[in-house]
Amino acid sequence: MSEPLLQLRDVRAGYGDAVVLDGVSLDLPENGSLAVLGRNGVGKSTLFLTIMGYTNFRRGNIAWKGQDITRMAPHLRARLGIGWVAQEREIFPSLTVEENLTVAARPGRWTLEAIYQMLPRLLERKTNMGNQLSGGEQQMLAVARTLMTNPSLLILDEPMEGLAPIIVEEIAGLIRKMIAESGTTVILAEQHAELALSMTQNVIVLERGTIVHSAKSADMLKDTAAIDRYIGLRVAAVGSAART
Ligand SMILES: Nc1ncnc2c1ncn2[C@@H]1O[C@H](COP(=O)(O)OP(=O)(O)O)[C@@H](O)[C@H]1O
Ligand SMILES: [Mg+2]
Numbered sequence: 001m002s003e004p005l006l007q008l009r010d011v012r013a014g015y016g017d018a019v020v021l022d023g024v025s026l027d028l029p030e031n032g033s034l035a036v037l038g039r040n041g042v043g044k045s046t047l048f049l050t051i052m053g054y055t056n057f058r059r060g061n062i063a064w065k066g067q068d069i070t071r072m073a074p075h076l077r078a079r080l081g082i083g084w085v086a087q088e089r090e091i092f093p094s095l096t097v098e099e100n101l102t103v104a105a106r107p108g109r110w111t112l113e114a115i116y117q118m119l120p121r122l123l124e125r126k127t128n129m130g131n132q133l134s135g136g137e138q139q140m141l142a143v144a145r146t147l148m149t150n151p152s153l154l155i156l157d158e159p160m161e162g163l164a165p166i167i168v169e170e171i172a173g174l175i176r177k178m179i180a181e182s183g184t185t186v187i188l189a190e191q192h193a194e195l196a197l198s199m200t201q202n203v204i205v206l207e208r209g210t211i212v213h214s215a216k217s218a219d220m221l222k223d224t225a226a227i228d229r230y231i232g233l234r235v236a237a238v239g240s241a242a243r244t
Contacts, residue, residue: 044206051084079153156189
């Protein structure tokens, strides 16, 4: 069996004195895709911040292709190929779309041409400033900008949050395409369980900073009892995905 791309072992981490994640272990194979589900405040973003090196790390370890990166500085993790799109969609408001895309670009499969081909809307908007974009366009730009760094792993923190259903569908299509066609390894946090399950191979569910359920996404998708138990009221895959 080949080495996992990313491996967490018994990770405990948080902010200052507060422990948020506890005993988290996971293996992500190359070309894998993992949904991270759980209600608000269970620690999904904290898990990603910990993978990127931004939390107070207490115990356990993190390995990237077998190399221990537990204490590695965040910018070096990014350079290794861990791409992260924060929940806050950090784009540069006073740079153009094209400048946003090229500012941190690194050589690889994802070039400006490839991005514009996949997301023609960004091509149309390439001379607009970041702050002139709609929420959905900003989200596309945030994902595309990280893709331009040609990461081996792409971590997406609730990329569909707060977007209108039609945009949700578009972003979901983009992520599906990345997983299927480019073999990009993806970790996806989502509030919309069924949507995320339909897009990924494996799933973990967090509750209060601990993994309480782990399954093949296709199996959990059929397991409505588990979805109800862990996520609460089920939401239709796309129809009601936009939060108001
Ligand atoms: N910067 C922070 N400082 C202290 N506590 C935080 C911080 N960010 C998040 N938390 C706490 O960590 C817990 C998990 O939050 P978070 O990881 O954002 O959950 P999720 O992404 O699943 O909604 C929450 O109790 C939240 O209040
Ligand atoms: Mg979050």
